[in-house]
Amino acid sequence: MTSLTRLDPVAVPLAQDPSTDISPAPAVPRPGVVATTLGAAIEVERLDHGRRRRLWVPRPLSRLLGVALALGAWQLASSTGSLSPTVVGSPRAVWNAAVHLISDGELGSALASSLHRVLLGLVFGLAAGIGLALVSGLSRIGEDIVDAPVQMLRTVPFVGLVPLLIVWLGVGETPKVVLIALAACFPIYLNLSGGIRSVDPALVEAGRTLGLSRLGIVRHVVLPSALPQLLVGLRLSLGIAWLALVFAEQISATSGLGYLMSTAQELLQTDTIVVCLVVYALLGLTVDLVVRALERLLLSWRPRAVGV
Amino acid sequence: MSATVKQATAVSLNGISRSFGDRGIIADLDLEIGAGEFVALLGASGCGKSTLLRIVAGLDAEVTGEVVVARRRAVSFQAPRLLPWKRVWRNVVLGVPGAGRAEALAALGEVMLEHRAGAWPATLSGGEAQRAALARALVRQPDLLLLDEPFGALDALTRITAQQLVADLWAKHAPAVLLVTHDVDEALRLADRALVMAEGRIVHDVAVSLPRPRTLESSGYVGLRRELLAQLGVTE
Ligand SMILES: Nc1ncnc2c1ncn2[C@@H]1O[C@H](COP(=O)(O)OP(=O)(O)OP(=O)(O)O)[C@@H](O)[C@H]1O
Numbered sequence: 001m002t003s004l005t006r007l008d009p010v011a012v013p014l015a016q017d018p019s020t021d022i023s024p025a026p027a028v029p030r031p032g033v034v035a036t037t038l039g040a041a042i043e044v045e046r047l048d049h050g051r052r053r054r055l056w057v058p059r060p061l062s063r064l065l066g067v068a069l070a071l072g073a074w075q076l077a078s079s080t081g082s083l084s085p086t087v088v089g090s091p092r093a094v095w096n097a098a099v100h101l102i103s104d105g106e107l108g109s110a111l112a113s114s115l116h117r118v119l120l121g122l123v124f125g126l127a128a129g130i131g132l133a134l135v136s137g138l139s140r141i142g143e144d145i146v147d148a149p150v151q152m153l154r155t156v157p158f159v160g161l162v163p164l165l166i167v168w169l170g171v172g173e174t175p176k177v178v179l180i181a182l183a184a185c186f187p188i189y190l191n192l193s194g195g196i197r198s199v200d201p202a203l204v205e206a207g208r209t210l211g212l213s214r215l216g217i218v219r220h221v222v223l224p225s226a227l228p229q230l231l232v233g234l235r236l237s238l239g240i241a242w243l244a245l246v247f248a249e250q251i252s253a254t255s256g257l258g259y260l261m262s263t264a265q266e267l268l269q270t271d272t273i274v275v276c277l278v279v280y281a282l283l284g285l286t287v288d289l290v291v292r293a294l295e296r297l298l299l300s301w302r303p304r305a306v307g308v
Numbered sequence: 309m310s311a312t313v314k315q316a317t318a319v320s321l322n323g324i325s326r327s328f329g330d331r332g333i334i335a336d337l338d339l340e341i342g343a344g345e346f347v348a349l350l351g352a353s354g355c356g357k358s359t360l361l362r363i364v365a366g367l368d369a370e371v372t373g374e375v376v377v378a379r380r381r382a383v384s385f386q387a388p389r390l391l392p393w394k395r396v397w398r399n400v401v402l403g404v405p406g407a408g409r410a411e412a413l414a415a416l417g418e419v420m421l422e423h424r425a426g427a428w429p430a431t432l433s434g435g436e437a438q439r440a441a442l443a444r445a446l447v448r449q450p451d452l453l454l455l456d457e458p459f460g461a462l463d464a465l466t467r468i469t470a471q472q473l474v475a476d477l478w479a480k481h482a483p484a485v486l487l488v489t490h491d492v493d494e495a496l497r498l499a500d501r502a503l504v505m506a507e508g509r510i511v512h513d514v515a516v517s518l519p520r521p522r523t524l525e526s527s528g529y530v531g532l533r534r535e536l537l538a539q540l541g542v543t544e
């Protein structure tokens with residue numbers, strides 16, 4: 001005896017089933033159409049798969065080469081005098097400034113307070129972005145309520161909020177953290193909610209036939225399929241958080257990299273400004289490396305991208 | 309609410325209809341499949357076979373009429389629909405309470421795919437992926453197995469092996485099977501009954517009472533084949 005269920009309609013998004021394709025008939029050569037060029041010479045080529053990939057220098061080295069060339073050009077411009085020290089010092093002068101800033105601890109403490117702000121802002125911003133994206137991606141009513149306002153807010157340039165934040169929150173730490181959080185919130189929201197919405201309906205349907213509950217489908221199908229987009233969003237959010245930091249630290253800060261830069265600006269110390277910019281760049285690079293490692297770790301199921 | 313009763317039919321459809329917009333695809337269709345019965349569904353492309361299968365699978369929200377089907381059912385679509393972020397064995401036991409690697413390996417062994425248990429689905433060949441999907445359906449020990457052109461993407465040789473595999477698995481586990489196919493020989497090789505669908509209904513219902521295993525040489529095979537082809541509008 002078989003146990004039977006009476007089916008009741010359940011809301012399933014209707015998807016065009018890929019299995020409705022007609023299996024293609026194999027191409028059969030028509031008899032009588034015989035190649036007339038049988039035996040004639042045709043052009044051939046030997047495919048050199050191995051050689052195409054190999055570069056004449058290892059990859060990290062070739063990347064450093066670009067940096068070295070730029071540095072060389074900079075040094076050349078400085079020592080020939082075509083780049084005046086009032087515009088920007090030579091690489092050597094910048095290096096000396098860096099050594100000085102590090103040895104007297106100024107750079108270290110500036111970095112610490114900047115990092116503190118960024119981390120705090122990111123925690124709130126990412127949490128809010130992810131939370132909102134889950135609400136709007138996973139339920140129709142959530143989408144109606146959340147998405148429109150967020151899309152509207154997104155078009156406001158966050159830098160334009162600085163005066164308002166100062167009026168509301170003063171000039172302490174709060175407006176800075178809020179600005180960074182706001183900036184970081186949107187990229188992750190947009191990417192995660194977009195990723196959730198673009199889940200393959202065929203896989204959701206498969207999940208249903210496997211007997212997964214709604215929660216099970218979210219956990220095993222929807223969220224993993226949105227993970228690549230989430231990581232893209234994370235990368236963008238981290239990037240924009242640094243940008244927001246620079247702006248935030250222009251709000252009468254008394255510590256941090258931005259503060260270091262604005263005091264250097266008043267004293268016309270371009271070398272210090274350049275050092276700070278380099279630190280920003282290195283931080284951005286580190287973050288990028290971390291996200292890349294995360295991608296390799298979490299997305300190992302994806303077939304390796306084919307390089308062009 | 310879904311009411312549960314016990315009976316000896318795995319599928320019983322009563323006057324079901326389904327249309328997309330104002331195009332009626334299924335019109336007042338009746339169908340019964342007994343427990344353990346192997347039924348093949350043939351029909352011209354676009355006549356509504358997959359639509360019918362989705363209805364039986366419980367995936368169609370807009371069907372009208374009475375649909376009573378086995379509670380334990382499993383589906384294998386033409387596209388294998390494995391979750392790319394889960395290793396093959398995890399795909400196989402996903403949604404089966406209490407099942408782990410051992411159960412997955414046993415099911416994969418039945419489709420001769422044990423050695424790929426730890427692989428990512430993206431690295432499987434087309435035939436391997438379809439066998440994995442079959443293992444995923446079998447591990448649920450369904451009373452009703454729904455197969456939508458499961459061998460559609462396979463080459464002729466692999467297809468014969470896969471058909472043999474399904475025949476063996478059916479003999480062993482005895483689920484009712486609804487197999488959608490374009491291939492008359494596949495229907496004759498596997499099924500107890502071959503149905504031909506046209507204009508939204510089952511227009512022909514042919515019992516295939518040939519002894520198993522069946523080959524082209526089985527007596528009566530050629531006759532049945534000609535009959536089915538004629539009903540599909542093909543004359544040889
Ligand atoms: N979601 C949908 N929206 C609109 N029309 C649909 C939808 N799904 C199927 N159809 C139409 O219903 C008809 C039957 O589709 P179905 O997929 O059931 O055909 P089929 O018999 O399985 O064909 P094939 O043998 O080619 O797989 C087709 O004309 C198709 O275009």
Ligand SMILES: [Mg+2]
Nearest residue numbers: 019020357358
């Ligand atoms: Mg179909």
